Amino acid sequence: xxxxxxxxxxxxxxxxxxxxxxxxxxxxxxxxxxxxxxxxxxxxxxxxxxxxxxxxxxxxxxxxxxxxxxxxxxxxxxxxxxxxxxxxxxxxxxxxxxxxxxxxxxxxxx
Amino acid sequence: xxxxxxxxxxxxxxxxxxxxxxxxxxxxxxxxxxxxxxxxxxxxxxxxxxxxxxxxxxxxxxxxxxxxxxxxxxxxxxxxxxxxxxxxxxxxxxxxxxxxxxxxxxxxxx
DNA sequence: CTTGAATTTAACTGATAGGTTATTTAACTA
DNA sequence: TAGTTAAATAACCTATCAGTTAAATTCAAG
Numbered sequence: 146x147x148x149x150x151x152x153x154x155x156x157x158x159x160x161x162x163x164x165x166x167x168x169x170x171x172x173x174x175x176x177x178x179x180x181x182x183x184x185x186x187x188x189x190x191x192x193x194x195x196x197x198x199x200x201x202x203x204x205x206x207x208x209x210x211x212x213x214x215x216x217x218x219x220x221x222x223x224x225x226x227x228x229x230x231x232x233x234x235x236x237x238x239x240x241x242x243x244x245x246x247x248x249x250x251x252x253x254x255x
Numbered sequence: 256x257x258x259x260x261x262x263x264x265x266x267x268x269x270x271x272x273x274x275x276x277x278x279x280x281x282x283x284x285x286x287x288x289x290x291x292x293x294x295x296x297x298x299x300x301x302x303x304x305x306x307x308x309x310x311x312x313x314x315x316x317x318x319x320x321x322x323x324x325x326x327x328x329x330x331x332x333x334x335x336x337x338x339x340x341x342x343x344x345x346x347x348x349x350x351x352x353x354x355x356x357x358x359x360x361x362x363x364x365x
Numbered sequence: 366c367t368t369g370a371a372t373t374t375a376a377c378t379g380a381t382a383g384g385t386t387a388t389t390t391a392a393c394t395a
Numbered sequence: 396t397a398g399t400t401a402a403a404t405a406a407c408c409t410a411t412c413a414g415t416t417a418a419a420t421t422c423a424a425g
Binding site: 366367368369370371372373374375376377378379380381382383384385386387388389390391392393394395 | 396397398399400401402403404405406407408409410411412413414415416417418419420421422423424425
Protein backbone atom coordinates (compact mmCIF):
# COMPACT_ATOMS: atom_id res chain seq x y z
CA UNK A 146 0.00 0.00 0.00
CA UNK A 147 1.63 3.25 -1.08
CA UNK A 148 1.46 6.50 0.80
CA UNK A 149 -1.37 7.96 -1.28
CA UNK A 150 -3.51 4.92 -0.59
CA UNK A 151 -3.16 5.30 3.14
CA UNK A 152 -3.55 9.08 3.03
CA UNK A 153 -6.81 9.03 1.11
CA UNK A 154 -8.11 6.06 3.07
CA UNK A 155 -7.38 8.04 6.23
CA UNK A 156 -9.23 11.07 4.87
CA UNK A 157 -12.25 8.98 3.94
CA UNK A 158 -13.34 8.67 7.56
CA UNK A 159 -15.26 11.65 9.00
CA UNK A 160 -13.98 11.07 12.52
CA UNK A 161 -10.43 11.28 11.25
CA UNK A 162 -11.16 14.42 9.27
CA UNK A 163 -12.65 15.92 12.43
CA UNK A 164 -9.47 15.01 14.29
CA UNK A 165 -7.41 16.77 11.64
CA UNK A 166 -9.65 19.82 11.94
CA UNK A 167 -9.10 19.79 15.65
CA UNK A 168 -5.35 19.58 15.16
CA UNK A 169 -5.43 22.47 12.70
CA UNK A 170 -6.35 24.58 15.74
CA UNK A 171 -3.23 23.39 17.52
CA UNK A 172 -1.53 20.35 19.00
CA UNK A 173 -3.47 18.15 21.39
CA UNK A 174 -3.08 15.05 23.52
CA UNK A 175 -4.94 11.82 22.83
CA UNK A 176 -7.32 12.57 25.69
CA UNK A 177 -8.05 16.07 24.47
CA UNK A 178 -8.70 14.77 21.00
CA UNK A 179 -10.96 12.02 22.25
CA UNK A 180 -13.06 14.22 24.50
CA UNK A 181 -15.72 15.51 22.04
CA UNK A 182 -16.23 12.15 20.34
CA UNK A 183 -18.91 9.68 21.38
CA UNK A 184 -16.72 6.68 20.73
CA UNK A 185 -14.39 4.71 22.98
CA UNK A 186 -10.77 5.53 23.73
CA UNK A 187 -9.43 2.52 21.88
CA UNK A 188 -11.37 3.57 18.80
CA UNK A 189 -9.74 7.01 18.90
CA UNK A 190 -6.39 5.40 19.54
CA UNK A 191 -6.70 3.41 16.36
CA UNK A 192 -7.86 6.40 14.34
CA UNK A 193 -4.74 8.20 15.48
CA UNK A 194 -2.62 5.25 14.51
CA UNK A 195 -4.14 5.30 11.04
CA UNK A 196 -3.46 9.04 10.70
CA UNK A 197 0.08 8.56 11.94
CA UNK A 198 0.77 5.70 9.53
CA UNK A 199 -0.62 7.83 6.73
CA UNK A 200 1.92 10.47 7.78
CA UNK A 201 -0.87 12.98 8.29
CA UNK A 202 0.02 13.58 11.93
CA UNK A 203 3.08 13.18 14.12
CA UNK A 204 3.29 12.12 17.72
CA UNK A 205 5.64 13.07 20.50
CA UNK A 206 5.54 11.62 24.01
CA UNK A 207 5.51 13.97 26.97
CA UNK A 208 5.37 11.88 30.10
CA UNK A 209 2.32 9.70 29.96
CA UNK A 210 0.66 11.99 27.47
CA UNK A 211 1.09 11.67 23.74
CA UNK A 212 0.99 14.95 21.87
CA UNK A 213 -0.32 14.93 18.30
CA UNK A 214 0.29 17.54 15.61
CA UNK A 215 -0.56 17.92 11.95
CA UNK A 216 2.19 16.76 9.63
CA UNK A 217 2.61 19.21 6.73
CA UNK A 218 4.61 16.70 4.70
CA UNK A 219 1.97 14.02 4.50
CA UNK A 220 -0.84 16.46 3.97
CA UNK A 221 0.97 18.09 1.12
CA UNK A 222 1.63 14.84 -0.70
CA UNK A 223 -2.04 13.92 -0.41
CA UNK A 224 -2.83 17.22 -2.04
CA UNK A 225 -0.31 16.90 -4.82
CA UNK A 226 -2.02 14.04 -6.55
CA UNK A 227 -5.20 16.07 -6.88
CA UNK A 228 -3.21 19.16 -7.83
CA UNK A 229 -1.68 17.29 -10.71
CA UNK A 230 -5.11 16.95 -12.29
CA UNK A 231 -6.39 20.37 -11.35
CA UNK A 232 -5.69 21.70 -14.84
CA UNK A 233 -8.07 19.14 -16.28
CA UNK A 234 -11.09 20.30 -14.41
CA UNK A 235 -10.60 24.00 -13.97
CA UNK A 236 -10.61 26.83 -16.44
CA UNK A 237 -11.02 27.08 -20.12
CA UNK A 238 -8.57 24.37 -21.08
CA UNK A 239 -10.80 21.83 -19.46
CA UNK A 240 -13.90 23.06 -21.19
CA UNK A 241 -12.14 23.12 -24.51
CA UNK A 242 -10.87 19.58 -24.22
CA UNK A 243 -14.25 18.41 -23.08
CA UNK A 244 -15.96 20.15 -25.95
CA UNK A 245 -13.58 18.64 -28.48
CA UNK A 246 -14.15 15.19 -27.05
CA UNK A 247 -17.89 15.49 -27.15
CA UNK A 248 -17.88 17.00 -30.64
CA UNK A 249 -15.19 15.35 -32.76
CA UNK A 250 -14.36 17.21 -35.96
CA UNK A 251 -14.91 14.16 -38.11
CA UNK A 252 -17.20 11.29 -37.20
CA UNK A 253 -14.33 8.85 -37.56
CA UNK A 254 -13.61 5.58 -35.82
CA UNK A 255 -13.85 5.42 -31.98
CA UNK B 256 -22.10 8.85 4.05
CA UNK B 257 -21.42 12.36 2.82
CA UNK B 258 -19.83 13.28 -0.46
CA UNK B 259 -16.33 13.79 0.94
CA UNK B 260 -16.38 10.35 2.48
CA UNK B 261 -17.18 8.70 -0.81
CA UNK B 262 -14.76 10.89 -2.75
CA UNK B 263 -11.78 10.13 -0.55
CA UNK B 264 -12.73 6.48 -0.24
CA UNK B 265 -12.83 6.33 -4.03
CA UNK B 266 -9.41 7.97 -4.27
CA UNK B 267 -7.92 5.51 -1.79
CA UNK B 268 -7.90 2.72 -4.36
CA UNK B 269 -4.98 2.71 -6.82
CA UNK B 270 -7.01 1.11 -9.59
CA UNK B 271 -9.54 3.89 -9.33
CA UNK B 272 -6.84 6.56 -9.32
CA UNK B 273 -5.41 4.92 -12.45
CA UNK B 274 -8.84 5.08 -14.05
CA UNK B 275 -9.05 8.78 -13.26
CA UNK B 276 -5.60 9.27 -14.78
CA UNK B 277 -6.79 7.51 -17.88
CA UNK B 278 -9.85 9.73 -18.07
CA UNK B 279 -7.72 12.84 -17.66
CA UNK B 280 -6.40 11.95 -21.12
CA UNK B 281 -9.94 11.98 -22.47
CA UNK B 282 -13.28 10.21 -22.30
CA UNK B 283 -13.40 6.44 -22.65
CA UNK B 284 -15.83 3.55 -22.74
CA UNK B 285 -15.94 0.88 -20.07
CA UNK B 286 -14.16 -1.54 -22.35
CA UNK B 287 -11.42 0.92 -23.19
CA UNK B 288 -10.92 1.67 -19.53
CA UNK B 289 -10.82 -2.00 -18.59
CA UNK B 290 -8.34 -3.00 -21.27
CA UNK B 291 -5.01 -2.31 -19.51
CA UNK B 292 -6.10 -3.75 -16.17
CA UNK B 293 -5.48 -7.36 -15.17
CA UNK B 294 -8.79 -7.66 -13.38
CA UNK B 295 -12.18 -8.84 -14.56
CA UNK B 296 -14.82 -6.74 -16.28
CA UNK B 297 -17.22 -6.85 -13.36
CA UNK B 298 -14.47 -5.58 -11.07
CA UNK B 299 -13.92 -2.58 -13.34
CA UNK B 300 -17.65 -2.08 -13.59
CA UNK B 301 -17.90 -1.75 -9.84
CA UNK B 302 -14.92 0.59 -9.62
CA UNK B 303 -16.69 2.81 -12.12
CA UNK B 304 -19.85 2.68 -10.09
CA UNK B 305 -17.91 3.78 -7.02
CA UNK B 306 -16.33 6.67 -8.93
CA UNK B 307 -19.70 7.66 -10.32
CA UNK B 308 -21.38 7.59 -6.91
CA UNK B 309 -18.54 9.69 -5.55
CA UNK B 310 -19.34 12.17 -8.35
CA UNK B 311 -15.79 11.90 -9.64
CA UNK B 312 -16.90 10.74 -13.09
CA UNK B 313 -20.02 11.00 -15.18
CA UNK B 314 -21.49 8.45 -17.54
CA UNK B 315 -23.44 8.80 -20.75
CA UNK B 316 -24.82 5.90 -22.74
CA UNK B 317 -24.11 5.71 -26.43
CA UNK B 318 -25.74 2.61 -27.79
CA UNK B 319 -24.47 -0.35 -25.89
CA UNK B 320 -21.35 1.51 -24.84
CA UNK B 321 -21.13 3.62 -21.75
CA UNK B 322 -18.85 6.65 -22.06
CA UNK B 323 -17.11 7.89 -18.95
CA UNK B 324 -15.64 11.34 -18.31
CA UNK B 325 -14.03 13.13 -15.41
CA UNK B 326 -16.45 15.22 -13.39
CA UNK B 327 -14.87 18.56 -12.50
CA UNK B 328 -17.48 19.23 -9.81
CA UNK B 329 -16.76 16.23 -7.67
CA UNK B 330 -13.03 16.47 -8.09
CA UNK B 331 -13.06 20.08 -7.04
CA UNK B 332 -15.02 19.43 -3.88
CA UNK B 333 -12.61 16.67 -2.92
CA UNK B 334 -9.84 19.18 -3.28
CA UNK B 335 -11.52 21.93 -1.35
CA UNK B 336 -11.39 20.18 1.96
CA UNK B 337 -7.63 19.86 1.71
CA UNK B 338 -7.35 23.40 0.38
CA UNK B 339 -9.12 24.70 3.43
CA UNK B 340 -6.26 23.49 5.60
CA UNK B 341 -3.47 24.35 3.22
CA UNK B 342 -2.67 27.52 5.14
CA UNK B 343 -2.02 25.48 8.26
CA UNK B 344 0.74 23.41 6.81
CA UNK B 345 2.46 25.64 4.30
CA UNK B 346 4.53 28.73 4.69
CA UNK B 347 5.72 30.75 7.60
CA UNK B 348 2.38 30.99 9.34
CA UNK B 349 2.47 27.29 9.92
CA UNK B 350 5.97 27.33 11.30
CA UNK B 351 5.15 30.24 13.56
CA UNK B 352 2.10 28.57 15.03
CA UNK B 353 4.00 25.36 15.48
CA UNK B 354 6.83 27.15 17.20
CA UNK B 355 4.47 28.93 19.57
CA UNK B 356 2.77 25.69 20.46
CA UNK B 357 5.99 23.90 21.18
CA UNK B 358 7.37 26.80 23.17
CA UNK B 359 4.59 28.45 25.16
CA UNK B 360 5.44 31.89 26.57
CA UNK B 361 4.50 30.91 30.11
CA UNK B 362 4.71 27.37 31.49
CA UNK B 363 1.05 27.45 32.49
CA UNK B 364 -1.35 24.60 33.15
CA UNK B 365 -1.67 21.74 30.60
C1' DC C 366 -36.56 -12.83 -33.78
C1' DT C 367 -32.08 -14.71 -32.98
C1' DT C 368 -27.31 -13.86 -32.37
C1' DG C 369 -23.51 -11.31 -30.49
C1' DA C 370 -21.28 -7.64 -28.01
C1' DA C 371 -20.94 -4.35 -24.01
C1' DT C 372 -21.97 -4.00 -19.60
C1' DT C 373 -24.29 -4.81 -15.15
C1' DT C 374 -26.14 -7.75 -11.50
C1' DA C 375 -26.08 -11.83 -8.51
C1' DA C 376 -23.94 -14.86 -5.43
C1' DC C 377 -20.06 -16.04 -3.22
C1' DT C 378 -15.27 -15.56 -0.75
C1' DG C 379 -11.40 -13.76 1.91
C1' DA C 380 -9.48 -9.58 3.75
C1' DT C 381 -9.93 -5.18 6.02
C1' DA C 382 -12.32 -1.48 8.77
C1' DG C 383 -14.41 0.38 12.67
C1' DG C 384 -16.55 -0.44 16.72
C1' DT C 385 -16.86 -2.75 21.42
C1' DT C 386 -15.04 -4.42 26.33
C1' DA C 387 -11.30 -6.32 28.94
C1' DT C 388 -6.48 -6.38 29.74
C1' DT C 389 -1.81 -4.55 29.61
C1' DT C 390 1.87 -1.15 29.57
C1' DA C 391 4.08 2.93 31.14
C1' DA C 392 4.68 6.95 33.78
C1' DC C 393 3.49 9.87 37.53
C1' DT C 394 2.31 10.41 42.65
C1' DA C 395 1.45 9.51 47.50
C1' DT D 396 5.71 -0.06 46.65
C1' DA D 397 0.96 0.81 45.77
C1' DG D 398 -2.41 3.17 43.44
C1' DT D 399 -3.87 6.18 39.61
C1' DT D 400 -3.89 7.99 35.11
C1' DA D 401 -2.97 8.04 29.88
C1' DA D 402 -2.84 5.37 26.31
C1' DA D 403 -2.11 1.04 23.59
C1' DT D 404 -3.05 -3.85 22.66
C1' DA D 405 -5.88 -8.09 22.48
C1' DA D 406 -9.81 -10.52 21.27
C1' DC D 407 -13.92 -10.34 19.28
C1' DC D 408 -18.08 -8.91 16.20
C1' DT D 409 -20.32 -7.14 12.16
C1' DA D 410 -20.23 -4.64 7.94
C1' DT D 411 -18.03 -3.31 3.84
C1' DC D 412 -14.62 -4.02 0.06
C1' DA D 413 -12.34 -5.95 -3.85
C1' DG D 414 -12.09 -9.71 -6.31
C1' DT D 415 -14.07 -13.99 -8.66
C1' DT D 416 -17.40 -16.73 -12.07
C1' DA D 417 -21.93 -17.25 -13.86
C1' DA D 418 -26.27 -15.28 -15.30
C1' DA D 419 -29.07 -11.36 -16.77
C1' DT D 420 -29.74 -7.06 -19.29
C1' DT D 421 -29.63 -4.08 -23.21
C1' DC D 422 -28.97 -2.74 -27.64
C1' DA D 423 -27.40 -3.34 -32.53
C1' DA D 424 -27.55 -6.04 -36.71
C1' DG D 425 -28.69 -9.71 -39.70
